[in-house]
Amino acid sequence: MTHDHDDHDHDHDHDNRYTDMQARVKALETVLTEKGLLDPAAIDAIVEAYETRIGPRNGAHVVARAWTDPAFADWLKRDATAAIASLGYAGRQGEHMRAVFNTPDTHNLVVCTLCSCYPWSVLGLPPVWYKAPAYRSRAVIDPRGVLAEFGVTLPADKKIRVWDSTAELRYLVIPERPPGANGLSEADLAKLVSRDSMIGASIAGAPT
Amino acid sequence: MNPPDAILTQSPGLPRSPDGDPVFPEPWNAEAFAMTVHLHAKGLFTWSEWAAALSAELHKPGRAENGSDYFDCWVAALSGLLTTKGVTDADAILALQHSWQRAAEATPHGQPIERANDPLV
Numbered sequence: 001m002t003h004d005h006d007d008h009d010h011d012h013d014h015d016n017r018y019t020d021m022q023a024r025v026k027a028l029e030t031v032l033t034e035k036g037l038l039d040p041a042a043i044d045a046i047v048e049a050y051e052t053r054i055g056p057r058n059g060a061h062v063v064a065r066a067w068t069d070p071a072f073a074d075w076l077k078r079d080a081t082a083a084i085a086s087l088g089y090a091g092r093q094g095e096h097m098r099a100v101f102n103t104p105d106t107h108n109l110v111v112c113t114l115c116s117c118y119p120w121s122v123l124g125l126p127p128v129w130y131k132a133p134a135y136r137s138r139a140v141i142d143p144r145g146v147l148a149e150f151g152v153t154l155p156a157d158k159k160i161r162v163w164d165s166t167a168e169l170r171y172l173v174i175p176e177r178p179p180g181a182n183g184l185s186e187a188d189l190a191k192l193v194s195r196d197s198m199i200g201a202s203i204a205g206a207p208t
Numbered sequence: 209m210n211p212p213d214a215i216l217t218q219s220p221g222l223p224r225s226p227d228g229d230p231v232f233p234e235p236w237n238a239e240a241f242a243m244t245v246h247l248h249a250k251g252l253f254t255w256s257e258w259a260a261a262l263s264a265e266l267h268k269p270g271r272a273e274n275g276s277d278y279f280d281c282w283v284a285a286l287s288g289l290l291t292t293k294g295v296t297d298a299d300a301i302l303a304l305q306h307s308w309q310r311a312a313e314a315t316p317h318g319q320p321i322e323r324a325n326d327p328l329v
Contacts, residue, residue, distance in 0.1 A: 021283060
């Protein structure tokens with residue numbers, strides 16, 4: 001197992017400052033929760049319901065293009081920020097993207113150990129579990145165990161690389177193209193790509 | 209879940225995906241949206257009250273030409289509506305806003321930001 005922690009000196013300061021609007025939203029949440037008008041879990045559920053349907057479609061488009069267009073896949077390997085931007089998905093905070101490709105030998109898993117840096121532009125909002133301290137710590141210590149809890153059992157000889165996201169560099173996992181998906185259009189292929197598979201917490205589904 | 213049609217149809221200018229779903233440039237946008245959906249579903253305000261509040265904010269002078277302040281208007285509308293309904297008042301919201309900012313700055317890296325971390329709480 002390989003860990004890639006070469007960016008561990010990165011600056012996470014941005015996560016410990018709230019803009020006026022971020023703080024205003026937190027303030028409203030606090031008021032409403034204290035008055036019993038708001039259940040924070042209900043808010044998470046609404047956000048999750050939208051974001052699982054919307055944001056990850058962008059990433060699925062990137063993956064499907066990479067599966068069908070070798071030149072795009074090559075570009076994605078060399079300069080993911082530019083390749084992804086060419087499809088219209090540019091990060092708003094100027095962060096760089098790196099695409100990490102699953103292969104028969106290596107499975108990639110993305111985490112942010114220090115906070116919850118996440119590739120918003122291609123995956124939308126992070127799932128609740130991604131932000132949870134349990135995932136953030138255990139993904140590094142015991143990635144194979146974490147994957148098993150997600151229902152992903154990998155061959156014992158398959159390497160797992162864990163990528164620690166930073167404020168400046170976000171990772172997108174390009175899952176392996178499922179067997180039996182030959183001849184599908186890019187749009188149909190994109191439907192096989194789940195959000196979790198682009199974090200590395202799942203594998204891309206087989207066509208049904 | 210079913211789409212909260214009233215909020216969607218009564219929120220002019222809401223950024224949409226090609227399928228008509230809302231799109232959130234930043235996480236707090238989604239949280240503000242979700243709070244509004246939730247409070248509307250609980251009956252705290254009607255769709256017409258929400259529409260009027262949002263519309264008033266969107267038509268104030270000084271808005272960004274590129275619409276990048278859309279969710280700023282959204283939050284202002286929600287704050288105003290909560291004040292109108294007597295849930296809270298502007299001073300209380302501002303005090304909590306500053307408290308959260310102090311809490312964020314006082315929170316060590318890697319730990320969740322809790323308001324209890326505000327040194328003045």
